[in-house]
């Protein structure tokens with residue numbers, strides 16, 4: 001086959017072209033179709049863990065960020081039923097951690113919060129876990145606040161794939177799962193992470209923050225004050241935004 | 248400027264505030280006199296522990312969640328402490344002015360809400376009047392003009408907050424050593440457009456309070472206490488809400504201390520713990536546990552200051568002084584009058600700030616050498632508010648101590664309740680009338696129980712009478728619906 005562009009999948013009844021090797025998510029983003037996603041970021045290898053990007057492919061649920069696009073797929077994406085499931089997933093992410101939006105530096109810049117809003121989430125619905133997780137403020141210019149970590153592993157992949165380092169890993173199972181730092185002491189200060197690293201800026205929530213900084217961008221000028229989470233080129237926007245904080 | 252529709256946030260907040268409710272226990276002696284009154288408040292505790300280990304720059308945002316009605320006060324007190332943590336003793340002139348503007352807006356909206364929504368029904372209709380009518384709806388029916396002006400005053404205060412911090416509540420304004428946003432000319436002009444009306448309404452509120460007080464001499468002794476007073480004053484002894492030295496006076500006006508640098512507050516104030524209350528009992532160290540309790544808030548500030556720097560409020564203060572025959576005014580209900588004098592001062596001060604070209608400056612942040620300890624104090628609407636933090640080397644909070652305004656008035660509220668109970672308790676039975684009067688006395692202090700119930704103006708309240716033998720004699724309960732039940 002030499003004419004790739006002729007291949008088509010259907011998303012919510014719309015013809016979407018794709019090239020071999022693209023996932024459903026890749027094809028959708030290229031066609032300016034938003035599929036909610038948290039653990040996915042173009043440029044990093046897909047991970048398929050948050051399940052927010054779940055779509056129905058020929059009637060079966062699949063993660064669009066990992067599922068390869070293939071000719072003839074009929075995909076349901078923006079349906080009330082799927083969005084309801086996504087909302088429940090988002091609520092679970094909220095209640096599993098300690099997300100105190102009103103006092104969080106990331107409020108208005110947080111993708112989790114923006115998705116919650118996008119999906120019409122009004123409360124946590126499920127009982128709070130109130131986990132006790134450790135804050136690591138040992139590093140000179142970064143703080144790791146595990147209370148807000150949603151274990152999307154974006155920092156894990158960014159460190160490995162962009163920074164050529166291996167600073168983070170997810171360890172443990174079930175409710176014990178948590179983000180660890182690959183250093184002898186387990187502390188950020190003893191890892192080789194630096195302020196300039198992609199891993200220091202990629203966190204979609206407020207778990208990895210720049211030290212001594214916060215609240216510098218006034219309300220009204222934060223990412224989701226200006227952009228909708230459904231803008232398909234948002235991932236670039238967020239990265240530049242976050243970098244802006246430490247100028 | 249983005250419009251407000253875009254300022255959307257999910258505010259999932261798992262730290263559910265304990266719903267505020269008050270409980271009063273009246274302890275009788277052999278002769279059935281009220282020997283002691285205990286006003287219990289269920290308040291959000293454990294905050295000081297909660298904040299340990301959090302990054303220091305987060306604190307001004309974290310503390311906003313302490314209270315739904317005065318988040319800006321906690322925000323500013325904490326921000327002042329954080330300025331010290333980053334080694335900044337003085338902000339740029341523009342940032343100081345922006346913070347003051349925010350603070351005046353907050354004080355205006357808090358005071359207006361309290362007076363017009365919660366207290367004006369008692370004062371306009373009388374404490375004993377029909378409960379059905381003695382509420383804000385009644386005020387709207389009988390005094391529509393007044394009610395409307397009250398709403399507008401509050402709204403103006405909220406507008407100021409919104410302009411500076413981006414939102415009416417839980418906004419973002421301060422950063423360590425400064426502010427995050429300059430004021431635009433459009434924003435300033437928008438606020439200036441209404442300021443003359445605001446001044447008129449504030450003046451009318453003061454006049455109304457003066458009239459209520461002078462025409463009801465029978466209220467003179469209601470819950471009255473010859474107490475000590477603590478407040479901040481400016482360096483010339485003037486009324487100062489944002490930054491100054493601490494002044495404490497005895498009831499006769501004689502000085503206990505003056506221009507005290509608040510960073511050493513723990514040398515002049517101690518906090519006593521009593522087994523029956525979660526809330527501590529602060530006292531002035533110099534006078535000791537028994538005599539050292541004091542009052543804070545509008546009454547303390549208007550009594551303590553030598554003058555007010557804005558002319559209309561200063562004229563109002565002089566009338567207030569004349570009411571006290573030149574000495575301190577100790578009437579507990581005069582809190583309301585003092586509160587409205589402050590609203591007038593805020594209105595004048597807001598106008599002056601808006602007309603000051605420096606308010607439009609863009610030099611907003613100062614930097615300094617980091618320190619391990621910071622103390623921030625402001626005069627919050629309800630009184631002197633202390634925030635004290637120590638940090639670890641990594642920038643996380645090691646220790647926090649707060650003395651909130653309502654805590655400072657703790658003993659005073661108990662004393663006022665005792666005084667009113669002794670006057671209105673008839674025999675061994677708690678009557679609806681007694682309960683109403685107790686409520687009016689407590690409300691004068693504008694205690695911050697839980698700001699949610701507070702906002703509705705309906706404080707669920709339980710009153711219990713304990714005989715000399717320690718047995719409960721009577722108990723009644725008023726639900727937030729207003730329904731009263733005898734529960735013994």
Ligand code: SF4
Pocket residue numbers: 148149150151152153154155156179202203204205207208
């Ligand atoms: S720290 Fe942030 S980027 Fe890393 S796993 Fe947690 S939520 Fe994802």
Ligand code: FES
Pocket residue numbers: 036037038039040047048049050051052053054063064065066
């Ligand atoms: S975005 Fe596909 S599973 Fe997370």
Ligand code: NI
Pocket residue numbers: 313314315316317318695698
């Ligand atoms: Ni409060």
